[in-house]
Amino acid sequence: MTWLKLWPWTRDALAIGASLIAQSLFVGAAFAQQSTPNILFILADNIGYGDIGAYGGGELRGSPTPRIDQLAAEGLRLTQFLVEPSCTPSRAALMTGRYSIRSGLSLVAVAGTSISLPADEITMAEMLRDAGYATAIFGKWHLGGQIYSQPQNQGFDEFYGIPPSDTWDAFGMIRQGLQTKSVDISLENGPHIVEAKRGEPLTLVKPYTEEVRRGIDWELVDHGIDFMTRQKAAGKAFFLYLPISRTHFPNLPSKRFEGASRIGQFGDSLMEGDAIVGTVLDALKALGLEENTIVVFASDNGPDGPGASRFGADMPDMGTTGPYRGALGDVSEGAIRTAAVIRWPQMIKPRSSYAMFSIMDFFPTFARLAGGKVPSDRPIDGIDQSDLLLGKNDTGRREHLLTFVGSDLVSVRWKQFRAYFVDVGPGRSGPGGMMPMGGVGSSAAPMNGYPKVFNVESDPQEEHNIGEMYNWVLGPLLKAVEEYKTTLVRSPNPPGANMTKF
Known part of the structure; x- marks a missing residue:
């Protein structure tokens, strides 16, 4: 990637920190606690419990995931990470720390319907921005298209991605309309990549086509790296939310990853997602921000269901739930248990944990670690799991969901x-x-x-x-x-x- 040539690997501050850590781990941990951590949250789409190598998939399934596996080895690998059955509900729970039904978002948001994040919800981005963070989302919001629901009006300083009410297959509507002779939508009137700054209206960037879908994640990576670079220069803590497309159907890989796996376009997409994670982590390290950044990699729900085969794939375009039963949209274990890894060098001890951890728990946990405030005027279903992350207990604080x-x-x-x-x-x-x-x-x-x-x-x-x-x-x-x-x-x-x- 060309950005590696642009950014020097100057790590003087971290070299000093590493020297201190070598003298005393306690002093190193105390030093890390004195500064507010950055938060990088990479949310994958429709990756099942058994897809990633660290969870029993990867190379064994014909699609190795070395960078995510490395991240899992360096952080806390949750083996009982629980989400909601589908995209919108899980993303609502993540952003609000509440069951999605409390926001009226317990079904997948569909463009043209009234399903949309209420204006009075307090999101994770709002909480962190109030705590002094710069905030950005690059990718898929999927919490409704009403103006008050859009991410630039829900706590994010910057947004770039697909329309807020859409998901990754939205580009198909133009072709589907023509095929069925039901609606004739021009390219200019169809779905677009959009962007916005805080409080501003959405701006159309370019039509969201099949070609754009193949390379969209690398655009998100470029935006994310640029955002981190600017915050490093400004000396400001950041919350970067990267809800990427891999491995949501249709799994159309970029040319670089076409045919990379042994299991068709799902495997190609999974391997591309792994490379995406690795690229962002390399940039974080090159910027000298690795030591004081909480990195989360997680999936929003289980994989697409049996029999899925789209866009002429020669194999089903679907992942695996490992030992569990179910798929995207179900309410069984395989739909709501998936992969999640949390890394924070010197603060989170690398290990595997069977503690029950909900996607809602990130809100109060980040509030505790970042000095944010959890709303007190509404029920919060998430639980502060900071003691689990920091090794003060092994069982966590959640027993039901x-x-x-x-x-x-x-x-x-x-x-x-x-x-x-x-x-x-x-x-x-x-x-x-x-x-x-x-x-x-x-x-x-x-x-x-x-x-x-x-x-x-x-x-x-x-x-x-x-x-x-x-x-x-x-x-x-x-x-x-x-x-x-x-x-x-x-x-x-x-x-x-x-x-x-x-």
Whole structure:
């Protein structure tokens, strides 16, 4: 990359710091605590639990991920990182530290609908900006297109990416309209790459075409490196949010990575995503910012479901959930458990942790580490996990997690047990006759008054309902539900996201 030639590898400050650390690890850690850490958050799209090498995939699946694996070896690798079932809900939970249903965002945002982040939500970017941070997002927002919902009006100083209400396959609408002879959209009137500064209206940059989609992540990388460089020069702490496209369908790799893997365009895309992470990390190191930057790599939800094959791929364009069952849009373990790694040199000891950690937990955890303020006028479902990160405890502070789809509470986790309040999807499969989940468009039908309960440790495919044998588990499971319900008395949710009930 040409930026390597432009930026000298001058590391005098870090060399001095390294010398002090060599003399005393304690002094080094204390020195790191005196300055506010930068935060670099790379959010991948639709990467499953079993895709990354550090989680059992990578080379074993024909698509090595050496840079993410290295990051995992240098940081805290979470093996029980839990998200929401799909893109918009997880991103809303990340940004607000709250269940997505509290923002009316418990379904995927679709352009032209009213699903949009409320104006009065307080985002992670707002919290960090109020704490003195420069903030930027380059990539996919997907929290609605209303003006008040757009990232430049929700705490970010800079935004560059696809339209705020769209996802990565938006460019397909022009071709699809022509194919079906239903709508004729010109290139200039179709989806565009957009940008905006804080408080300003969106500006159209260029049409978002298939060609642009293939190389969009490298544009995001260039913007991210430029942002970090400017903040380094200004001496200002930064929050850089990079929600990249890999590995969201259609996985159209750039020419450089076309055919790089052994498993088709999904593997090519995964390897390209790994290179993207490596490039940003190399830039961080070249800038001398590595030691005082919290780096997070995570995925927003599980991979695309079985049978996915798009744009003429010769293999299914999908990842793997590893040992778990489910896919993007489901409410089973494979949909909401995925990869997450957190690195902060000298502060976070490299290790693997089975502690339950929700995507909502980043908000209060970053607030604690960055000197930010958690809102006190609304329920916050995220939990401060800074003690887990810093090695003060090994178990974390979370024991349960609720899962919503639209206006419905559909599932709850307590420790290793998962209860379902609805059956989802048509048909039956598997030795236990469990009803398979059906993805984003799956149907839900009320059960007969008793939830199904599964032990996801002993039964990761969720084939054996143990609700009758382990009925005592229902007590703590339903207690978590009741605790949530009590918060609704003073802070009722807005109407649930809905596109089917009128």
